Amino acid sequence: MRAATGLWRWRHNPLRRTTDLVEAWVALVAAVLLCLAVPAAGWAAGVSADAALQRSVRVQLQERVPTVARVIRAADRGPGRQPADLAAEERLRPSVVADWAAPDGTIHTGTVTATRQQAHPGATFPLWTDRSGRPVTPPMPPDTARAHALVAGFTVALLAGLLVESGRRLVVQRLVRRRYARLDRAWAQVGPDWGRTGTGS
Template identity: 75%
Template structure:
């Protein structure tokens, strides 16, 4: 709105310079883009991300089979192979040796992590496997996919707004440089005679 008011004011102002009018048009264009292009870009990115993620969710739900595993024993820690991040994850999700039934009915045994704080031999816990019976992470929830899509849309909207504002500032900076260059040229022409009119010099 301020850009539109400024544009209207500069249209009929006798002191208006060409750069003033150009700056007002740039501000108005940036305002329109911020009001229209930024939300549309964010919405389009969010919808696209949500469509892709929901497709992944459906594929994971089809490919990953829920089952129940039984703790055999606590997994032995490999000395020198744990990073600080991995150690923290294993404190939250301890690794155990467990056995479970694959989709084809065969028995499998392997080292997996559990959501239990303490896992003892004989404890049962939910586990997901692929069609071949290997332990995999649980499929992504539809709500989680929507949250990621929302974040993606907001990120694109913010980046688009940043680009529009950056472009506006660059154009205004160039206009200011042109304005100052014209002022310098005008002053170079009038400066030597400044204050000398009518003095007879």
């Protein structure tokens, strides 16, 4: 970024090379993009993601209905040993046979998961169902959707910033190679005569 600060100083500098001026302009453009375009891209991505997720939340709230399930008994375990992670999950959220009322008033019975405190017969716990009464996962809370949108916005901004900085570094690297190539050509012309008496006369 030091090239941008020296942009105006190089305008009338007799030692200024064309690549110096190009590098300064590239740094200035990158700085403007990092200050304006990158935050705008992150903001636009976050707003778009939030709108999409909030629509999904509203649809889920329309399609899913809260009800109360009553535990009848513990569910039968399948034959064989379970993997360690499944066994741990079963201890935290055991499967139970419960009944609940569907949106149309009919009583459904099935196997669902409950917390350890709610797994004994007669206990009740909240349950979400679809319109036909089948158990479904709870709808996403609006705050969770907003948090996901915020993460998406920050991610897009970060990626955009990395893209801008990578582009700047690539251009500067090519400019440096071009400078070295010109220096090598100039040295090839004057190098053999360097330091000899009468050189250039």
